[in-house]
Amino acid sequence: MRALMVVLSIAVLLAASGCTNRAPKGQGGFAEHNLSSMPEHPVGLENALYFEQQLSSRHLNALLAAGADICFPASVRTAQIRQARIARELQGGLDSDAADDLIIQRDKLNRLERRLNYVQMQETCLPGQKRQLKAADLLQAQAMSKEQIEQIESLLNNNNQFVFNSSQLNPRYIGQLSEVTQMLRPHPQYHLKLTGHADSKGSKSANLKLSLERARQVERYLQIFGLNPGNILVNGSGSGDPLFAGSEPQVRLVNRRVTIELINTNHSQQEAQQ
Numbered sequence: 001m002r003a004l005m006v007v008l009s010i011a012v013l014l015a016a017s018g019c020t021n022r023a024p025k026g027q028g029g030f031a032e033h034n035l036s037s038m039p040e041h042p043v044g045l046e047n048a049l050y051f052e053q054q055l056s057s058r059h060l061n062a063l064l065a066a067g068a069d070i071c072f073p074a075s076v077r078t079a080q081i082r083q084a085r086i087a088r089e090l091q092g093g094l095d096s097d098a099a100d101d102l103i104i105q106r107d108k109l110n111r112l113e114r115r116l117n118y119v120q121m122q123e124t125c126l127p128g129q130k131r132q133l134k135a136a137d138l139l140q141a142q143a144m145s146k147e148q149i150e151q152i153e154s155l156l157n158n159n160n161q162f163v164f165n166s167s168q169l170n171p172r173y174i175g176q177l178s179e180v181t182q183m184l185r186p187h188p189q190y191h192l193k194l195t196g197h198a199d200s201k202g203s204k205s206a207n208l209k210l211s212l213e214r215a216r217q218v219e220r221y222l223q224i225f226g227l228n229p230g231n232i233l234v235n236g237s238g239s240g241d242p243l244f245a246g247s248e249p250q251v252r253l254v255n256r257r258v259t260i261e262l263i264n265t266n267h268s269q270q271e272a273q274q
Contacts, residue, residue: 049098051171053086056105058178059224063109068116071125075112079105144187149262155180156192156260160218161253164199167213174221181225188228193261194218196236197243199252204238212236218258 060079069076082105089098119125144152155176162168169177184190196215198207215234223229242255 049090049095049102052102052106053090053098055174055224056086056102056109057083058226059109059113062224062226063112063116065226066116067120067125068112071116071119072112075108075115079108079112082108143264143266144183144190148183152180152183153260153262156262157257160258162214162256164201164252164256165210167210167217169217169221177218177221178225181222181227184227184231188231189264189266191231191233191263191265192222192227193233193263194235195241195259195261196234197241197255197257197259198239199255200239200242200247201252202239208236208238210236211238214256214258218260 060076060083064076082101086098086101086105089095089101116125159170159173159176161170184192194215196211196213196218198211198214202210212234213236215236219229219232219234222232239255242251243257244251244254246252
C-alpha cells in the first residue's frame, strides 16, 4: 500500500509541474514544418523488390536479344522459370522468398552474360538471327529531330552524380537511362560515348579506376535495358577534367559524374567519304 501511495504521489507531482512527453499542438519538430520536402510515396521493401524484378526481367530480355537462348538454351529456360516464380511471389506477398530468388537470379544472369560474351568473342556461338547492320543501312536510318537529341542529352547528363568513393547509380537516373534506351532503339546510327569522372580527393590511380567503374556502371544498365553494346564507348578521366574548380563538398559532388556524348555515326561516315 505504501509503495502504491508513493507512485501516485510522484504522478501527481509530475502532472502539476507540467512535464509531458508530447509537444504542444502545432509546435512539432523539423518534419512538421517541412511537409513539402517529405516524399508522398515512401519507398518500401515491396517497391524495391518490384524495381529489382523489373531490372532482372529487362536483363534477361537483353540476353535473349543477344542470342543467349541459342547458345545456352538450358540456362535461359531455368532463368525464365525463376523469373516467373519471382513475379508470382511478389504478387502473393512473399517478399522474403522473392528477395532470395532475386539475389540468385541476378548472379545467374551475370554469369550467363559473361559466358555469352566469351563464346561470341571466341566465335564458337554466333546466332544467325543477330544481323549486324551494314553501313548502307545506317546511312538510310532515320535521323532524330533536334528536340529529341536535346531531350536525350538532358536525360543522360542529369542526376548522374555519385556518392563519394562509389559507383552506384541513384534510382532516378536509372529510370532516365531506361527512357533513353527506348528512344535510341529505332536509331542504331547513334552511339554513346561515356566518360567517367572523379572528384579531387584520392590518388590519381584510384580516381582513374573509380571514374572508369562509374562509366561501366552506366554502360551496364544501358545494356540491361536493351541498348546494343557495340553502340557504347566507355572511358575514364579520373579527376583531371572537373566541371567546376574547388574542393568544397558541393563542388566535389558535381564533379563526381559521367558525361555522355551522343554521336551520329552517319555524319562521321559521310565526312570520311567526302
